[in-house]
Amino acid sequence: MSEQNATQESMHIDPYERNWIRISIILLIVFAAAVTIAGFALGFQVPSPEERVDPNNLTGPWENPGLRELSPGVYDLYIIGNATTWQFEPREVEVPVGSTVSFYVTSTDIQHGFKLQDTNINMQIVPGQVSKLTYTFDEVGTYDYICTEYCGVGHAAMFGSLTVVEK
Amino acid sequence: MTAATTIFRRPKTTSGFWGWVTTIDHKKIGIMYGYTAFFFLIMGGLEALLLRLQLAGPEGQILSQAEYNAMFTMHGTTMVFLVVMPMSAAFMNYLLPLMIGARDVAFPRLNALSFWIFLFGGIFLYSTFLFGTTGAPEGGFLAEEASRLGSAPNGGWFGYAPNTEPQFSPGTVLDYWSIGLQIIGLASLMSSVNLITTIFNLRAKGMRLLRMPVFAWMSLVVNFLLMFSIPIIAVALFMITFDRQFGSQFFQTANGGDPILWQHLFWLFGHPEVYILILPAMGIVSEVLPVFSRKPLFGYAAVVFAGAAIGFLGFGVWAHHMFSSGISPVAQAAFGLSTMTIAIPTGIKIFNWLGTMWMGRLQFTTPMLFAIGFVAMFTIGGLSGVTHSIVPSDWQQTDTYYIVAHFHYVLFGGAIFGIFAGLYYWFPKLTGRMYSERLGKWHFWLMFLGFNLTFAPMHWLGLQGMVRRTWQYAADMNLGPWNMAVTIGAFIIAGSILIFMWNWTVSRRRGAEAGIDPWDARTLEWTIPSPPPEYNFAEIPTVTSLDDFWHRKYSEDEEGRAVRREEAGTLVADLEYRGNNPEKPIHLPSPSYFPILIGISIMLIGYGIVYNSFAWGIALLAAGVLGTATSFIGWAQEPAEEPAEEETDGEEH
Numbered sequence: 001m002s003e004q005n006a007t008q009e010s011m012h013i014d015p016y017e018r019n020w021i022r023i024s025i026i027l028l029i030v031f032a033a034a035v036t037i038a039g040f041a042l043g044f045q046v047p048s049p050e051e052r053v054d055p056n057n058l059t060g061p062w063e064n065p066g067l068r069e070l071s072p073g074v075y076d077l078y079i080i081g082n083a084t085t086w087q088f089e090p091r092e093v094e095v096p097v098g099s100t101v102s103f104y105v106t107s108t109d110i111q112h113g114f115k116l117q118d119t120n121i122n123m124q125i126v127p128g129q130v131s132k133l134t135y136t137f138d139e140v141g142t143y144d145y146i147c148t149e150y151c152g153v154g155h156a157a158m159f160g161s162l163t164v165v166e167k
Numbered sequence: 168m169t170a171a172t173t174i175f176r177r178p179k180t181t182s183g184f185w186g187w188v189t190t191i192d193h194k195k196i197g198i199m200y201g202y203t204a205f206f207f208l209i210m211g212g213l214e215a216l217l218l219r220l221q222l223a224g225p226e227g228q229i230l231s232q233a234e235y236n237a238m239f240t241m242h243g244t245t246m247v248f249l250v251v252m253p254m255s256a257a258f259m260n261y262l263l264p265l266m267i268g269a270r271d272v273a274f275p276r277l278n279a280l281s282f283w284i285f286l287f288g289g290i291f292l293y294s295t296f297l298f299g300t301t302g303a304p305e306g307g308f309l310a311e312e313a314s315r316l317g318s319a320p321n322g323g324w325f326g327y328a329p330n331t332e333p334q335f336s337p338g339t340v341l342d343y344w345s346i347g348l349q350i351i352g353l354a355s356l357m358s359s360v361n362l363i364t365t366i367f368n369l370r371a372k373g374m375r376l377l378r379m380p381v382f383a384w385m386s387l388v389v390n391f392l393l394m395f396s397i398p399i400i401a402v403a404l405f406m407i408t409f410d411r412q413f414g415s416q417f418f419q420t421a422n423g424g425d426p427i428l429w430q431h432l433f434w435l436f437g438h439p440e441v442y443i444l445i446l447p448a449m450g451i452v453s454e455v456l457p458v459f460s461r462k463p464l465f466g467y468a469a470v471v472f473a474g475a476a477i478g479f480l481g482f483g484v485w486a487h488h489m490f491s492s493g494i495s496p497v498a499q500a501a502f503g504l505s506t507m508t509i510a511i512p513t514g515i516k517i518f519n520w521l522g523t524m525w526m527g528r529l530q531f532t533t534p535m536l537f538a539i540g541f542v543a544m545f546t547i548g549g550l551s552g553v554t555h556s557i558v559p560s561d562w563q564q565t566d567t568y569y570i571v572a573h574f575h576y577v578l579f580g581g582a583i584f585g586i587f588a589g590l591y592y593w594f595p596k597l598t599g600r601m602y603s604e605r606l607g608k609w610h611f612w613l614m615f616l617g618f619n620l621t622f623a624p625m626h627w628l629g630l631q632g633m634v635r636r637t638w639q640y641a642a643d644m645n646l647g648p649w650n651m652a653v654t655i656g657a658f659i660i661a662g663s664i665l666i667f668m669w670n671w672t673v674s675r676r677r678g679a680e681a682g683i684d685p686w687d688a689r690t691l692e693w694t695i696p697s698p699p700p701e702y703n704f705a706e707i708p709t710v711t712s713l714d715d716f717w718h719r720k721y722s723e724d725e726e727g728r729a730v731r732r733e734e735a736g737t738l739v740a741d742l743e744y745r746g747n748n749p750e751k752p753i754h755l756p757s758p759s760y761f762p763i764l765i766g767i768s769i770m771l772i773g774y775g776i777v778y779n780s781f782a783w784g785i786a787l788l789a790a791g792v793l794g795t796a797t798s799f800i801g802w803a804q805e806p807a808e809e810p811a812e813e814e815t816d817g818e819e820h
Contacts, residue, residue, distance in 0.1 A: 024514070028507060031557065035503050038559060040496075049493045056421050083335060084304050109304075110329045111426060113491070113566055117632050122562050124492040126427060127329070127420040131493055148566035148634050150323045152330055153233050153303050156638035 050132035055108050062106070066090050073098055079105045079160075081112035081125045081147065086154030088114075088145065093160070095137060096167045102134045113148030116162065124149055137164045177805060178758045181701070189758035191275035192701060196282045197261030198597070201590075203286055204253035210293070211245035212664065214238045216657055219621075223654040225642035233301060233317035235638045237340070243324030244344065247444065248351050249289050251582050255447035256285075256355075258589055259362055259386045261597070265692035265699060266380045268371025268708045273364035276759050276802065277357055283766025285354035291773045292347030295319050295340050302337035320344035323636065325437065326407070328418035328429035333411050342411060342777040349404045350773055352397045359393035362386060371691070373710035377471070380690045381464060384471045385450030388478040389443050395482070396439040403432035412779060427492060434485035442481040444578055445545075446474060448585025449516060452538045455592050456520055458688045459535035460527030461729065463714060466519040473512035473519075480509040490558050491565045499558045506556030513549055517542060532686075533607030537588035540615055544580025548573055551626070566636075569629025575622040587614075587667070594671075595685045599697040600678030606670040610663050617659030624649040624656075683743045689717040696746040705749035761802040768794030 013021075053062065058080070061068065065078040073096070080089045095101055105114045105125050112125040116135070123131040137143075147158035178189040187195060218238050221227040230238060260278065264271055272278045299318040320340045322331040331341050366387050370379070379387075407429070409415040416422045418429055457464045464470060486494055486502040494502075520542050529535065551573040555561045564570055587610075594602045633646050640646050684693045694716050695704060712718055720735040732738075768791045775788025 020518075024511075028511075031507055032504055035500055035558060040500075083330070109420070110332075110335055111327055111492075115566070115632075115634065120559075120563055122491055122565055124489070124565075126493060128426060129493055146634060146637075150236075150327065150330070150636040152335055153236060153301075153321070155236070155636060156232060 049126075049129040050104065051130045052128060053106055053130055055106070055127040058106070058108065061104075067093055067095065067101075073100060075099055075101045077101050077103050077162075079103065079114070079145075081105065081107040081114070081151075081158070083107075083109045083112070083151045083154070086147075086151070086158040088147070088158065088160040091160040093162045094165055095162065097137060097140050097164050098167070099164070100134060100136045101162075102132060104130050104132050106130045110151055111149050112151050112158070113146075115146055115148045117144045117146065119143060122148065137162075140164050140166060178760060181758065186758070188763055189760055191271075191279045191756060191758055191762070193260050193264050193272050193275065193278055194699060194701075194703075196278055197257045197259075199282055200253050200257035200260055200285070203282075203289065204250050204257060207245050207249035207253075207289060209664075211242050211250055212661060214242040214245065216661060218242060219654040219657040221638070222640070222650050224651065225644070225647050226639050230638075231314070231317060232638045233313040233321065236321040236636075237301075237313070237317045237319035239636055240320045240323050240344070244292070244320065244348070246578070247324060247440070248348060249292070251444045251578065251586070252355065253285055254586050255389065255444070255582075256281075256358060258382070258447055258451065258586075258593075259389075260358075262593065262692060263362060263365060263383060263386055264369065265596075265695065265703060266383050266690055267366065267369065267374050268691050268704060268710065269365065269369035270703050270707075270753070270755070272361050273368055274361045275756050276762055276805075277361050279759065279762035280765055281354045281358035281361065283763045284357070284769055285351055287766040287770035288347055288350030288354060288773075291350060291770045292320075292343055295343035295347075299340040299343050300338040301340050304335050304337070325433055326429075327433075328407055328410070329420055329424070329426055331407055331411075331429075332418055339777055342408070345404045345408045345411065346773045346776055349401060349408070350769055352401050352404070353769070355393050356397045356401075359390040359397070362390045363394065366390075371704075371707050371710055373715075377468065378710055378713045378715070380450075381453035381467065381470055381474075382447070382450035385446045385453070385474050388474050389446045392439045392443050392446075392478055392481065396436045396443070399432055400436035400440075403429060403436070406432075408776070412776060427489075430489050430492060431485070434488040435482070437488065438485040439478075439481045441574075441577070442477055444582045445585075446477065448541065448582045448589075449474065451585045451589035451592070452520065452541050453516075454690065455534045455538040455588050456523045456542075457714075458592075458686050459530045459532055459538075460524045461530070462523060462527040463689075463717075464519070465522030465525070466515075467713060469515055470519050473515040476512040477509060480505065480512070484509055487555055487561065490561045503556045503558045503561075507553065510549065510553050510556075517546055517549070532591075533602070533604060533611055534588045534592035536608065536611045537584050537591065540611065541581060541584040541588060544576055544584060544618070548576025548578075548580055551576065564629060566634055567629035568625040568633045568635060571635055572622050572625035572629060575625070579622065580618060584614075587611075590671075592686070593692075594674070595681030596692055596697045596699070598675040598678070599681055600674055600676075601681050601685065602674040602678055603670050606666055610666045610670065613659055613663035613666065617656045617661075617663060620656030621653050621660060622656075624652050628653075682739075683746065684716075684739050687720070689714040691716060694742050694746070696743055700747065702749065702753040702755060705746050705753070759802070759805060761798045761805065764798040765795055765802070768792075768798060 061078045062080065065080050068076045070076060075095060077093060082089065103114070103121065105123065106129065107125045107127045109127055114125050114131070115122040119135050121133050121135055123133055125131055141164055143162045143164065145160050145162060147155060151158065178185060180186050181190065187199065190196065217230060218235065221230045221235055296315055296319055301313045301318055301321060318340060320343060322336060322341055322344065326344060330336060366383060406417040410417050410419065416424045418424045418426065420426045453464055453470055483505045484502060486498060487506045490499055555564065555573070591602060591607055628646055628649050631646060633640060681697050683696050691708060694708065719738060721729040721731055724730050771787050771791030771794065775784050775791050778784025779788065
């Protein structure tokens with residue numbers, strides 16, 4: 001008799017436990033759906049390699065990094081990170097409010113990071129690879145960009161700033 | 168070649184200095200692992216305190232930039248490779264044979280070799296503070312003369328190439344790092360083979376796999392993880408060593424090397440490594456909670472299989488460390504999902520631990536407090552870990568203090584709390600005496616308070632945008648107050664560690680006699696005298712069920728409550744008497760000089776490789792190779808029998 005009880009008990013799932021299991025499964029499904037929708041339907045940007053470049057010999061726009069105006073209020077911004085001088089080039093950028101800026105960032109030597117404070121831009125900068133993200137600046141202010149990927153003794157000194165000014 | 172065997176007679180002594188140096192007893196090796204790891208815990212802790220002093224206020228000036236980089240690199244490297252891993256090895260070495268009813272591990276001399284290689288690898292790594300040199304890349308405007316404190320590896324514990332390539336990190340400190348870790352990895356690899364063999368081959372009669380204590384199970388999983396993940400980091404370290412020493416181009420972007428390759432290799436090792444650090448603590452907690460809840464572990468099989476599942480899944484999540492490095496959206500989604508999946512077995516364990524305590528008659532001893540602290544803190548860390556699986560959220564957290572907060576909640580709140588639970592729990596077995604419960608509780612509450620004061624604010628600092636591995640922060644970032652709180656917390660932790668050291672030192676000499684089974688426990692190590700005799704079991708036990716010892720002491724009433732059998736007291740007294748008085752003399756393998764000799768020789772090889780451009784470096788290399796080869800031959804020819812029979816035996820070979 002006791003054995004039978006034991007089998008029945010082991011099959012029994014407490015209502016609280018069953019609810020826990022349900023909630024966990026629903027949460028997992030929600031998470032999975034959120035990731036999938038964000039990745040594929042909403043087209044969230046990934047700082048994916050926009051193009052490959054030769055880190056020893058940066059040509060084209062990289063010869064003269066900085067801001068390029070494509071049309072009024074739409075900019076491409078080319079930035080190079082460097083671990084000999086621990087600087088971003090350029091260090092200071094100014095755009096009018098309401099601008100949409102595409103950041104193209106690469107490195108001449110080792111891995112760096114590029115994080116634009118107070119925005120959701122954060123990418124790893126890999127030599128030989130151009131990382132790209134786009135952001136629209138609707139508020140006037142100064143946005144610092146800093147290197148987030150440890151790059152040697154001058155890592156902490158590696159920063160720059162983007163200023164958004166009134167039109 | 169027989170010279171080696173005749174030069175070194177097989178040593179006889181099992182006490183005193185030479186007894187420790189030549190020992191192949193798993194318990195002594197475990198104790199040496201423990202003390203060494205604790206020494207490095209103090210070193211890593213001091214490094215952490217320096218880091219926190221530097222960051223206590225904005226624009227700190229305690230450390231120079233070079234020193235700061237050296238300190239955070241050494242703090243991470245030390246805590247992972249020289250503290251938590253060897254501390255787990257200490258528990259596994261000491262307890263595994265006792266828990267499965269064996270007299271020693273499968274290969275006792277190999278076990279000693281693992282320890283000595285680990286020790287000399289650690290000494291090699293730390294000798295960088297004496298001999299290491301640093302530098303900045305050519306033309307770098309921050310090139311500065313580093314102090315001795317700054318003359319330590321400075322590439323981060325993750326050592327991302329190409330930053331660790333010679334032109335960006337000249338000097339020898341990163342050679343010490345890469346070769347030092349290579350040596351330490353060798354020790355882990357050997358010990359994993361040894362312990363897996365021990366678990367599969369040396370279990371007592373009736374100790375089926377699913378009757379093993381959970382700690383033994385978690386050790387098995389960890390050792391498989393080690394066996395499969397250490398070779399990956401070994402390959403990566405060989406590559407960087409070759410790049411640095413012999414001009415190969417694996418990570419030289421300028422010549423077509425791959426800058427991301429290191430990240431993949433490192434994290435393919437690094438993520439299983441995280442489970443290597445946490446699973447032994449999970450095993451310890453799974454032993455402690457049932458004993459002090461007076462109940463069997465809830466869902467034994469679920470805990471075991473969840474542990475194994477973590478082992479498998481742990482190899483499939485590494486890219487979540489590199490979501491911002493430009494891997495494709497499909498890969499990001501896949502690794503995000505696999506990271507969520509690994510939370511499931513972890514959650515199963517947490518609920519099983521809660522189920523174990525549920526309706527139990529809880530006894531809040533120090534090990535129990537640490538075990539409960541583990542469950543609570545690990546849950547927080549686990550949940551913040553799940554937030555990393557959401558890719559867009561992870562990009563924002565990457566390289567911020569939020570990550571630092573997360574992994575300290577799992578590795579300190581998890582692994583270190585689990586280790587302290589184990590240290591207190593098995594202290595009576597180890598020493599035969601009881602620790603001071605009052606001091607133990609002080610230790611726990613101070614550490615619990617200090618821990619949360621240190622690491623909880625890091626979540627907020629990270630979300631405020633405080634970036635990791637950065638020497639100073641500007642005053643206008645408004646990060647000062649919480650950073651000050653963090654620093655105060657770090658010193659409270661340091662204070663609690665001092666209490667632990669005091670408690671340990673005094674109690675092991677003057678504590679009350681513990682007897683063989685002070686906790687009324689469940690597993691085999693409590694059926695033998697405390698401290699265990701050299702032969703462990705006077706008679707190898709026969710096991711008939713999970714928690715065999717408990718069932719010999721307790722039966723159940725109609726409602727399933729445990730009722731202590733009348734004969735339990737006599738049983739324990741009888742076990743103690745018989746454990747101390749074996750019927751037949753027990754033959755144990757003799758000690759050996761060769762493990763420590765090989766350990767020293769391998770350290771010499773390490774120095775030889777670092778200084779291979781000097782003639783004396785080559786000489787060191789040659790000495791090391793010769794020492795290793797000779798010792799191995801001596802080892803192979805070492806007679807298994809007592810020294811008395813050695814001479815005649817030796818000549819026959």
